[in-house]
Each structure stands twice: as structure tokens, then as C-alpha cells.
Amino acid sequence: MDWTRYRFRSLWPLDAPPTRVYDVLERAEDYPRWWPQVREVNRIDDTTGVIRIRSLLPYDMTFTAREVRRDPAAGILQTALSGDIDGWARWTVTADGAGSLARYDQAVEVNKPLLRRFAVPGRPVFRLNHRLMMRAGRRGLTAYLEAV
Numbered sequence: 001m002d003w004t005r006y007r008f009r010s011l012w013p014l015d016a017p018p019t020r021v022y023d024v025l026e027r028a029e030d031y032p033r034w035w036p037q038v039r040e041v042n043r044i045d046d047t048t049g050v051i052r053i054r055s056l057l058p059y060d061m062t063f064t065a066r067e068v069r070r071d072p073a074a075g076i077l078q079t080a081l082s083g084d085i086d087g088w089a090r091w092t093v094t095a096d097g098a099g100s101l102a103r104y105d106q107a108v109e110v111n112k113p114l115l116r117r118f119a120v121p122g123r124p125v126f127r128l129n130h131r132l133m134m135r136a137g138r139r140g141l142t143a144y145l146e147a148v
Helices: 018-025 028-034 113-117 119-147
Strands: 005-014 038-043 048-053 061-071 076-083 085-096 099-110
Touching: 005 119, 018 028, 018 085, 018 099, 018 119, 028 038, 028 048, 028 119, 061 085, 099 119, 113 119
Parallel strands: none
Antiparallel strands: 005 099, 038 048, 048 061, 061 076, 076 085, 085 099
16 A cells, blocks of 8 residues: 555535536635635636645645646536645535535645655544545535625
8 A cells, every 4th residue: 555645535515506516616716715724726827726725734735736627517627736746636516405515536645755754654644634624625615605
């Protein structure tokens, strides 16, 4: 097993129609408004941006996200990631009763030297850190959808 590789999946049930959720998720530059751990998003061009995140642990991760698929009809947003992490991330937004379900899938390899150094003993803590970040993101998006 390569201890520097991670796969994540998060499911966010939301009380908003899929098109509205998708519209918010496709505007990555607005993530810092509702997702506290997304500290900064700087657009490079129409399909690429540099993102800086920081969750509970005292380290930042910076990576470039490049859009590889934007499909509103299927509810899919997918990006290729490079920098402190390499891999991909994908949102899939579908109808769920009167609301929607935002599914986040991610497969990455960690490149940040500190995280690689502590890959084995730190793995449970790193996974918990990711879970806490995703939980805060869901809460933030829920509040943001209610406010706008």
C-alpha cells in the first residue's frame, strides 16, 4: 500500500434543487465565502485556478485545479489537481427527493514533504482532518444556499 495515496467520498444531502447546488459549486472562486477551510482561490483563466486550503491541522495545502469536465446536464464538475496533491476531484449533483445530493469523490497522492514524511503514523489524523473539512463545507454550503 502506498500510504501517500488517498481516496475520499463525501455525500451531502441538501435542501436545494440540483441546478442551484450545481451553480454554486461551479463557482470555485466563491468557495471561501461559504467554506471556511478554503482560504483562497485565485483564477488563472476560465478553467484553471490555484487553491489554498487549511483545515484543523496547522498546515496549508496549495494546488492548481484544472477543469476537465463541466457537464450541467449530468451534474458533473471534475478537476485535475497538481501541487501539494496530485490527482482529481469530482462533484456529482443529483436530485434527491425535494432537494439534491452532492457527491464528492477525490483520488490524490500527497506531495507535500511534511505529509509524506508522516504518511504512516499520520494517516488516521489526515483522514480525520479531511472529514472535518468536508463536514464544515457541507454546513457552510447549506447556510449559503439558505441565505442567497
